[in-house]
Amino acid sequence: MDHEHVRDVDPAVADALEGEVDRQRESLQMIASENHVSRAVIDAQGSALTNKYAEGYPGERYYGGCEYADEVEELAIDRATELFGPEHVNVQPHSGTQANQAVYFAMLEPGDKILSLDLNHGGHLSHGHPANFVGQLYDVEQYEVDPETGYLDYEGLAEQAAEFEPDIIVSGYSAYPREVEWERIQEAADDVGAYHLADIAHITGLVAADVHGSPVGTADFVTGSTHKTIRAGRGGIVMCDEEYADDIDAAVFPGGQGGPLMHNVAGKAVGFKEALESEFEEYASQTVANAKALGEGLSEHGFSLVSGGTDNHLVLVDLRESHPDTSGGDAEEALEDAGIVLNGNTVPGETRSPFDPSGIRAGTAGLTTRGFDEDDCREVADLIARVVDAPDDEDVIAEVREDVETLCTENPLYE
Ligand SMILES: Cc1ncc(COP(=O)(O)O)c(C=O)c1O
DSSP states (O other): OOOHHHHHHOHHHHHHHHHHHHHHHHSEEOOTTOOOOOHHHHHHHTSGGGGOOOOEETTEESSSOOHHHHHHHHHHHHHHHHHHOOSEEEOOOSSHHHHHHHHHHHHOOTTOEEEEEOGGGTOOGGGTOTTSHHHHHSEEEEEOBOTTTOSBOHHHHHHHHHHHOOSEEEEOOSSOOSOOOHHHHHHHHHHTTOEEEEEOTTTHHHHHTTSSOOOBTTBSEEEEESSSTTOOOSOEEEEEOGGGHHHHHHIIIIIIOSSOOHHHHHHHHHHHHHHHSHHHHHHHHHHHHHHHHHHHHHHHTTOEEGGGSOSSSEEEEEOTTTOTTOOHHHHHHHHHHTTEEOEEEOOTTOOSBTTBOSEEEEEOHHHHHTTOOHHHHHHHHHHHHHHHHSTTOHHHHHHHHHHHHHHHHHSOOOO
8 A cells, every 4th residue: 555645745654654554464453443444445535525615415515516525425325324224314423422422412401311331331431421521511320231241231221211310321332242132222211201322333334234233213313433343434423213314414514513524424435335245244244253253262261251252343351350460451562562452441340440441352343354264363362362371471472473473464454
């Protein structure tokens, strides 16, 4: 992947861009919120549409010269509609957080009540953490997963909702490895007259491919990021029924954003087209099969998985029992030295801190894109175990680094 035009103007940035491509090629990207988009998506996102102001929506812009912007946005909308089946979709949110912001801004007043999953239990900052605008503008109470099983406690959630009487319940998570039963959360919301926002940021690709049940048609609002399992490049989307369409559109623009990032909307259009191909379904199923194989491999090495396994693209490992002297941060650092890039993560019942948590989270979306199968993922589990068992052993790290390089060569990226 060359960056010849950048190099002509700015060799320092060109070096960094090439360094990043090499980093992705030569190490295992297992951060569960990441993936590798196609060259087509990269082309679209690096296109001249970055120059275009297109405030408004197709056919109703505040600027001239929007005919191609309109075409691209309509294609993104049509394809998202075909993939997910909502009555209405807005493809302009700059990110998953902006998509959530649009729903809150459209449906809530400051001070209204949000019931969402605790960050330590797999929730997301934009669901109500005090450091985020959501935690500061709204009255947030949080639910937790069952401490014994690591699964969502739907009955507890319904009881908590009956007591707290939220205006909105947020489902959809950053570090929850199990299938979500959307109907049960919708029931809890209906019982107290609350809206239900299902944030499928992580599992957008799995939902599109029908590998995970869809909340579309059940939850009042469905939001997502477009750069995770769906591989459509940076951005967000909001989906809802027609009755909320005008409110949501107005909350995205002009409510929360200015001009849409039309080059990113083009990336979404291209990525959604790719996700409509039959190969994408195979990709999504393989991603889940790979996560299962990774989880089984880790369990065989004595690691404890939150909830005991996974139904989706990620595993969450609680290191406290198997490796009491190794924090998630220590493990993350040693693994990165060995070419395995993932993140330290909080776990339910966290006893350390978000800055030095007790777990690690690992996803298989990126590995699957570059061709990994279950055997490869079992091998990755072996490599993770070798490093986390001896995080200070430089010989082990060097040996694992070599094995990682072999796996990368066998499964090339961006050739
Ligand atoms: C559940 C959930 N919602 C929202 C987001 C935010 O997405 P973005 O980084 O696109 O703002 C994330 C990011 O990982 C997430 O996990």
